[in-house]
Amino acid sequence: MDSNEEIAPDVRSILSAARDRGGASGTVDVTARSLSAAFDRAERDGRVPTITEVKPTSPTTAGRHDGDPVELATAMVEHGAAALSVLTEPEHFGGSPETLCRVREAVDVPVLRKDFILYEEQLDVVEADLVLLIVRFLEEAGTDDLDDLIDAARDRGFQVLVEAHSRAEVEAAVEAGAEFVGVNNRDLAKLDVDLETFESVAPAVGDDVTLIAESGIETPADVRRMRAAGADGLLIGSAIMDGDVAANTQALTTPTETHNQ
Numbered sequence: 001m002d003s004n005e006e007i008a009p010d011v012r013s014i015l016s017a018a019r020d021r022g023g024a025s026g027t028v029d030v031t032a033r034s035l036s037a038a039f040d041r042a043e044r045d046g047r048v049p050t051i052t053e054v055k056p057t058s059p060t061t062a063g064r065h066d067g068d069p070v071e072l073a074t075a076m077v078e079h080g081a082a083a084l085s086v087l088t089e090p091e092h093f094g095g096s097p098e099t100l101c102r103v104r105e106a107v108d109v110p111v112l113r114k115d116f117i118l119y120e121e122q123l124d125v126v127e128a129d130l131v132l133l134i135v136r137f138l139e140e141a142g143t144d145d146l147d148d149l150i151d152a153a154r155d156r157g158f159q160v161l162v163e164a165h166s167r168a169e170v171e172a173a174v175e176a177g178a179e180f181v182g183v184n185n186r187d188l189a190k191l192d193v194d195l196e197t198f199e200s201v202a203p204a205v206g207d208d209v210t211l212i213a214e215s216g217i218e219t220p221a222d223v224r225r226m227r228a229a230g231a232d233g234l235l236i237g238s239a240i241m242d243g244d245v246a247a248n249t250q251a252l253t254t255p256t257e258t259h260n261q
């Protein structure tokens with residue numbers, strides 16, 4: 001996203017809530033489960049390395065999924081998820097740190113804390129195996145710097161997934177030392193989703209970075225498309241949460257040629 005571009009009102013509201021949310025007073029010390037090892041295990045088993053997201057709702061979701069997050073997460077892992085993403089943002093995504101804790105206790109795969117972290121003390125709200133840092137949001141005035149937050153997260157034992165939406169943002173992520181870079185197909189200025197985003201950005205990324213395609217992946221054909229464009233892994237929320245979570249996870253993590261959609 002062009003940093004001068006207007007951000008969608010929903011996203012402004014997400015940012016404003018993130019600025020108001022406090023942190024924690026202590027400092028967490030995490031023993032993280034390795035995302036690289038989880039992706040390797042999935043590849044060896046013939047599954048597409050996929051982070052599936054426990055996403056109760058969002059600004060672009062109609063209604064709310066009321067299933068028990070632990071049951072949903074367990075079904076995802078049993079049916080092929082290499083790792084999980086759990087929303088902890090309460091106001092716009094219906095998440096909570098407590099939900100993440102319960103899910104992480106119930107599974108043995110890495111769990112990403114999906115939130116909009118702007119300040120170091122917000123890292124200490126809950127333990128997770130990875131935290132998400134969004135380049136665009138950390139370019140906003142008054143937030144902590146991406147580089148400093150990466151260091152602070154790693155000092156606490158977290159792995160870090162840095163999210164970008166454009167070549168310039170990917171370059172910023174790589175320059176800051178990101179090992180895991182997520183390219184979000186969702187444009188936070190308009191909230192449109194376009195899988196071409198990943199296709200246009202991926203060729204600029206070196207092999208030393210684990211590249212994850214995020215958002216808008218709905219069908220086995222989309223999975224194959226993102227993999228063909230160079231995705232080492234995928235992050236999928238809505239298409240897993242809508243309907244039968246177990247069947248959706250199975251279909252999207254093992255997309256055989258017979259899945260022609």
Ligand SMILES: O=C(O)c1ccccc1NCC(=O)[C@H](O)[C@H](O)COP(=O)(O)O
Nearest residue numbers: 058059060214215216217236237238239
């Ligand atoms: O999902 C939204 O509506 C949304 C709106 C505003 C900012 C961020 C948003 N989503 C964050 C995400 O990164 C997605 O939850 C994640 O990539 C999964 O996307 P999807 O598979 O399309 O549900």
